[in-house]
Amino acid sequence: MLRLYNTATRKTESFKPLGDEVKIYTCGPTVYNYPHIGNYAAYTYWDLLVRTLKANNYRVKRVLNLTDVGHLTSDGDDGEDKLEKGAAREGKSVYEIADYYINVYMDNYSKMEFLPADIVARATDYIDADMRSVDEMTSHGYTYETTDGVYFDTSKFPEYADFAKIDLSGLQAGARVGFNAEKRNVSDFAVWKFIQPGEKHAMRWDYLGRPGYPGWHLECSTIIHEILGEPIDIHTGGVDHIPVHHTNEIAQTYAMTGKKLAKYWLHCDFITIDRQKISKSLGNTYTLDDLADKGFSAMDYKMWLLSGHYQGTRNFTFDSLLAAKNRRQNWRNRIAECYQREMDGDDGVFEKILDAVNNNLNSAEAFAIIDNSRLSLNDWEKVDELFGLRLIVDTPKISEKQYALVKERDVARAAKDFAKSDKIRDELLSQGIVINDTPNGGVWQYSAW
Numbered sequence: 001m002l003r004l005y006n007t008a009t010r011k012t013e014s015f016k017p018l019g020d021e022v023k024i025y026t027c028g029p030t031v032y033n034y035p036h037i038g039n040y041a042a043y044t045y046w047d048l049l050v051r052t053l054k055a056n057n058y059r060v061k062r063v064l065n066l067t068d069v070g071h072l073t074s075d076g077d078d079g080e081d082k083l084e085k086g087a088a089r090e091g092k093s094v095y096e097i098a099d100y101y102i103n104v105y106m107d108n109y110s111k112m113e114f115l116p117a118d119i120v121a122r123a124t125d126y127i128d129a130d131m132r133s134v135d136e137m138t139s140h141g142y143t144y145e146t147t148d149g150v151y152f153d154t155s156k157f158p159e160y161a162d163f164a165k166i167d168l169s170g171l172q173a174g175a176r177v178g179f180n181a182e183k184r185n186v187s188d189f190a191v192w193k194f195i196q197p198g199e200k201h202a203m204r205w206d207y208l209g210r211p212g213y214p215g216w217h218l219e220c221s222t223i224i225h226e227i228l229g230e231p232i233d234i235h236t237g238g239v240d241h242i243p244v245h246h247t248n249e250i251a252q253t254y255a256m257t258g259k260k261l262a263k264y265w266l267h268c269d270f271i272t273i274d275r276q277k278i279s280k281s282l283g284n285t286y287t288l289d290d291l292a293d294k295g296f297s298a299m300d301y302k303m304w305l306l307s308g309h310y311q312g313t314r315n316f317t318f319d320s321l322l323a324a325k326n327r328r329q330n331w332r333n334r335i336a337e338c339y340q341r342e343m344d345g346d347d348g349v350f351e352k353i354l355d356a357v358n359n360n361l362n363s364a365e366a367f368a369i370i371d372n373s374r375l376s377l378n379d380w381e382k383v384d385e386l387f388g389l390r391l392i393v394d395t396p397k398i399s400e401k402q403y404a405l406v407k408e409r410d411v412a413r414a415a416k417d418f419a420k421s422d423k424i425r426d427e428l429l430s431q432g433i434v435i436n437d438t439p440n441g442g443v444w445q446y447s448a449w
């Protein structure tokens with residue numbers, strides 16, 4: 001029985017789908033820059049969510065959006081449009097920037113072995129639908145116009161503060177000097193922005209008689225409405241989305257449809273690096289390519305992510321990444337061993353692994369079970385399907401002869417016969433098999449692995 005922590009209720013609940021098909025929406029990336037490793041955390045955990053649902057025999061329909069317009073550099077309604085910023089930085093058009101970084105993301109998603117979303121929705125393909133969303137909200141009395149846009153009047157939605165447990169009076173009192181005087185309430189937000197005369201903004205659409213573009217929270221409500229219909233089963237994102245982005249999505253959807261947006265809300269916490277936030281100024285915005293330059297594959301990083309829990313800050317260090325890499329290598333060695341001789345798994349071992357993951361995606365506990373149990377080849381195949389770690393494809397069969405040499409070397413090392421173990425190591429190396437001795441014992445791999 002799958003249990004998930006639901007941000008909406010602040011409780012861990014048994015998962016009960018709304019219909020035959022589990023509808024999931026994941027807030028996707030803003031495609032204006034190279035993603036750093038922290039950006040993959042959420043997608044890794046939501047990939048695990050989908051794989052877990054499938055392992056429990058649910059049918060899943062998952063939508064991922066790509067924000068290629070309108071996401072401002074702040075969560076509020078000020079700041080630069082991220083796409084415009086990317087275009088200025090690289091001397092390209094906003095459309096070139098979006099296309100380029102969508103390719104980067106999609107390429108890296110397949111490197112991370114994420115199951116493809118059923119539908120990938122580009123925000124710019126939903127602009128007409130965005131306008132219809134604003135029309136709906138307006139016809140129900142939830143919006144007002146100012147000089148610079150159409151705003152959502154949060155005082156019209158009394159539950160506005162509930163989801164994030166926002167202290168609205170505190171927010172009002174703390175409103176900054178220079179705060180947009182045309183806004184009725186501090187928490188009001190733009191659902192549509194007007195482009196002012198003389199303002200540079202390449203992406204623009206005519207609506208309400210003026211050029212403008214959607215507010216960045218709007219696309220998610222619109223895309224969910226257009227593709228999935230409300231309410232959906234599960235909505236996912238990072239914890240940073242709770243107070244503004246998801247709060248605003250909930251308000252918009254209610255104003256458009258009178259319905260709840262989602263039954264379950266899942267949020268993953270942030271990755272720190274050496275206990276510091278990931279930021280350009282600290283020079284730690286590592287990309288997957290940076291990890292590859294240091295000898296770590298996307299699968300090593302995914303292994304690192306899944307060796308912890310999606311809730312609670314995870315602290316990244318290269319030492320812990322090395323431990324994850326070695327652990328994965330150790331698992332692949334065990335798979336290679338399964339190729340050599342028929343191995344029975346412990347009774348019900350995969351069920352135990354799935355039980356652990358069913359407990360609010362506790363992959364850390366599942367990994368500990370894998371470390372401490374015997375798995376058959378069939379169990380490993382199921383493990384690989386559950387976590388998407390390319391364990392099987394990345395483990396070519398070695399010959400029986402080579403395997404016998406590996407084992408002979410283990411025996412020699414245990415007997416401290418280093419001359420013999422070194423000789424075997426060299427022989428294996430000449431056949432393309434590298435043996436690395438780690439604090440947790442020797443692991444071996446083809447040099448091409």
Ligand code: AMP
Nearest residue numbers: 030038039041237238240269270271278
């Ligand atoms: P950004 O493009 O920087 O706004 O990041 C997009 C999303 O990636 C954010 O909304 C977060 O949910 C997620 N994200 C960014 N940094 C981290 C991090 N250090 N750890 C986990 N998730 C992150």
Ligand code: ZN
Nearest residue numbers: 027220245249
């Ligand atoms: Zn969203």
